[in-house]
Amino acid sequence: MHDDANIQLYRAYWRGESDAAYLYGSLASAEHDPAVQDVFRRLSDTEKKHAAFWAARLATAGVIEETPPPRRRARLLAWIARLFGPAAILPYLARIEVTESHGYDGQPDAVAAGMPADEYGHARIVQAAAMKAGGLSGRTLATIEGRSRSGDGNALRAAVLGANDGLVSNLSLVMGVAGAAANERAILLTGLAGLVAGACSMAMGEWLSVSSAREMVTRRIEGKAAVLAEIPDIEREDVAVIFRAKGFGEESARRLAERLFQAPGVALDTIAREELGIDPSDPGGSPASAAAASFGLFALGAIFPVLPFFALKGAQAFLASFALSGLALGAIGAATSLFTGRTFLFSITRQVTIGLLAALLTFTVGRAIGVSVS
Numbered sequence: 001m002h003d004d005a006n007i008q009l010y011r012a013y014w015r016g017e018s019d020a021a022y023l024y025g026s027l028a029s030a031e032h033d034p035a036v037q038d039v040f041r042r043l044s045d046t047e048k049k050h051a052a053f054w055a056a057r058l059a060t061a062g063v064i065e066e067t068p069p070p071r072r073r074a075r076l077l078a079w080i081a082r083l084f085g086p087a088a089i090l091p092y093l094a095r096i097e098v099t100e101s102h103g104y105d106g107q108p109d110a111v112a113a114g115m116p117a118d119e120y121g122h123a124r125i126v127q128a129a130a131m132k133a134g135g136l137s138g139r140t141l142a143t144i145e146g147r148s149r150s151g152d153g154n155a156l157r158a159a160v161l162g163a164n165d166g167l168v169s170n171l172s173l174v175m176g177v178a179g180a181a182a183n184e185r186a187i188l189l190t191g192l193a194g195l196v197a198g199a200c201s202m203a204m205g206e207w208l209s210v211s212s213a214r215e216m217v218t219r220r221i222e223g224k225a226a227v228l229a230e231i232p233d234i235e236r237e238d239v240a241v242i243f244r245a246k247g248f249g250e251e252s253a254r255r256l257a258e259r260l261f262q263a264p265g266v267a268l269d270t271i272a273r274e275e276l277g278i279d280p281s282d283p284g285g286s287p288a289s290a291a292a293a294s295f296g297l298f299a300l301g302a303i304f305p306v307l308p309f310f311a312l313k314g315a316q317a318f319l320a321s322f323a324l325s326g327l328a329l330g331a332i333g334a335a336t337s338l339f340t341g342r343t344f345l346f347s348i349t350r351q352v353t354i355g356l357l358a359a360l361l362t363f364t365v366g367r368a369i370g371v372s373v374s
Contacts, residue, residue, distance in 0.1 A: 007061050014054035018067060019074040021047035023093075026078035027086040040086070080338060084159070089338050159297055160335045165202065166301030167332065168355050170194045171325045172362040174305045178321075179366025184313050191306035199298040207291035214287070221272050228268055236261050239270060304328040322359070329355040 024044035028037045051067075058065065070078070077089050173194040177187050228235050236257050243253035261267045308320035333351025337344050 007058065007063055010054050010057045010061065011063070011065075014051055014058060014065075015068055015071070017047050017051035017054060019070055021045075021051055022070040023074045023078055027081050027089075030078075030081045031086050036086075077338075159293075160332055162202065162294055162297030163301035164329075164332045164336075164351075164355075166195070166198060166298035167304055167325060167328055168301075168358055169198055170302035171305040171321075171355065171359045174309075174321060175359040176362035176366035178318055179363035180369055181367075184309050184317055187317075188306060188309040191302075191309065195299055195302040195306065198302060199295045202298045203291040203295035206294035207287045210287040210290040221268070224271050225268055228271065232261060232267075235267070235271060239267070301328070301332075322356070325359070326352055326356060 021044050024040050024047060028040035028044060031037045031040060055065075055067075077093070081089050170191055174187055174191045177190045182190070224235075239260060240250075240253045240257040243256055244250060248256065260270050305321045305325045308317045308324060311317075312320055329352045330348045333348035334344050336342075336351065337347035342350075
């Protein structure tokens, strides 16, 4: 005999496991590395088994339902993973997994099926993956699947922070000029000038940063190539030491090093990856692409405070700019929660509060300067 409370509980478990299976399957589709794809697929398969378990419990209780479509949160996270890569949502997913890993504690059916152990394992894997900015592409995964890559860069993080810089800086600039009692035309021109100047500055800074990083990586690889050509025996011994540190026996490590050094290109690639921690095929990205992305993202954020002044005047324009910027800050706060692991509410509240306080501060300073000059 199953009462309504049990049926509702089974249905909630079923929906949750179905969403998790869909989400991990989406992460597998979005991931390019086969080893990591396998991790996500195995997680998805486990969640599918859990969902089938609860579907069977519902059937025993006389409730037959079709497989539910993914809920809104799961679809949103899957879309972000496809757009920015799985690493973009791993910190948020880690927090959810940790919270939900205790969901089966004390549930007799789940304990009998070994589900709590599965959920704890999922939480550990996702937590370890989220420790690095690059998520599962970081070296932390070596403890899970034996994969190693630098994991630098997080497209979602760069996009969110770039837009946030443009929004907060230009909102503060516009509010400061408005506080000085400037007219709408002056505010609009100031806002547009701030947008262009800030975006150009950000683009140039990003171009220089990426170019310098590429040059440094290239120089280090060239230096190793020169050493490899001059004293290959010492480098071969260094590689053998690395292999011994990975658990190979002394003879196996030496044989493997000898085999690698039969092809100088393979030897250099191995030294760069294992000794320098550099992927020779990816020395740091394109400076031009980074500059263009930085320009566009800063401009995207900076346009929100300016837009109302194209169509409105006086207090209406001022209030509309403030409100529109507040909404944009809220959206940025929600996005930051995906890589900080904080709740949506906390992230939105923090982002809006800090951004609007900065705007109010500059408005007050602008008002004081305007009165003083007058």
